[in-house]
Amino acid sequence: MKSLFLSLFALLLFSQTEAQQIPSKAMQIKTAVLAAPEDLREGAMVYGYDSGGNWTVLRAGSNEMVCIADDPKAEGFNVACYHKQLEPFMERGRELKKEGKNFQEIFDTRENEVRAGSLKMPKDGATLYSLTAAAEDYDAMAGEVKNSYLRYVVYIPWATQESTGLALKPEAPGMPWIMDPGTHRAHIMINPPKE
Incomplete structure (x- = not known):
């Protein structure tokens, strides 16, 4: 009986510690939108984590930006904001990752789906901002x-x-270049020089 009580106490303590490590909804929103251009932050939709660590919508959006809060389980700080036309592509990637697919499997699946027309990509291009x-x-x-x-x-x-x-x-600091050319995921990379 005593060992059962201690086990339950340890589980409760672990659960409280886990919940305490997830920032509040307000703090997640505050930091997630930092990746977006300043004039697009207020109306951006924000995904993040509830107090149990579950993926959820923290705020509905009123403009074209979607922002992702920092993953409290990952090392360091990493948030991103992207144009809402990229949402089907991003959501499909999250679904495949949840299924346990690796990077190449996710790439190939989305490539095939975009070619088949079942997964839509932006016709005229769309931007993602990543802040770390x-x-x-x-x-x-x-x-x-x-x-x-x-x-x-x-x-x-x-x-x-x-x-x-x-x-x-x-070939020079900050020079734009193309990654994954000729694929559904072709994109221009711009890495400004670090100060």
């Missing part, structure tokens, strides 16, 4: 981030080096 910081520069409970780094990704499905004139790798 080291763990020591992020106070999740206070919603404060220091020394962050913002990079940009512009999805342009099926584009190639030949169709864009973009290099296949950056």
Whole structure:
């Protein structure tokens, strides 16, 4: 009986510690939208985590941006915001990851689905903003981030080096280049020089 009581106490303590590690809804929203351009932050839809660690919508949006809060289980700070036309692509990736698929399986599945027309990609391109910081520069409970780094990704499905004139790798700091050319996931990478 005593060991059962101790086990239940330990489980309760673990559950409370786990819940305490998830920032409040307000703090998740505050930090998630930091990746978006300033004039698009207020109306952005935000995904994040409830007090039990479950994926959920934290705020409905009123503009074209969708933001993703930092994963409290992952090391460091990493948030992203992207144009809502990318949502079917992103959602499908989350579904496949939840099924246990690896990167290549997710890539191949989405490639086949986009080719078949069952998964839609933006026709004219769409942007994703990614903001990262080291763990020591992020106070999740206070919603404060220091020394962050913002990079940009512009999805342009099926584009190639030949169709864009973009290099296949950056040859200078901040130089845009094309990644995954000729695929559904072709995108321009822009990594500004780090200060």
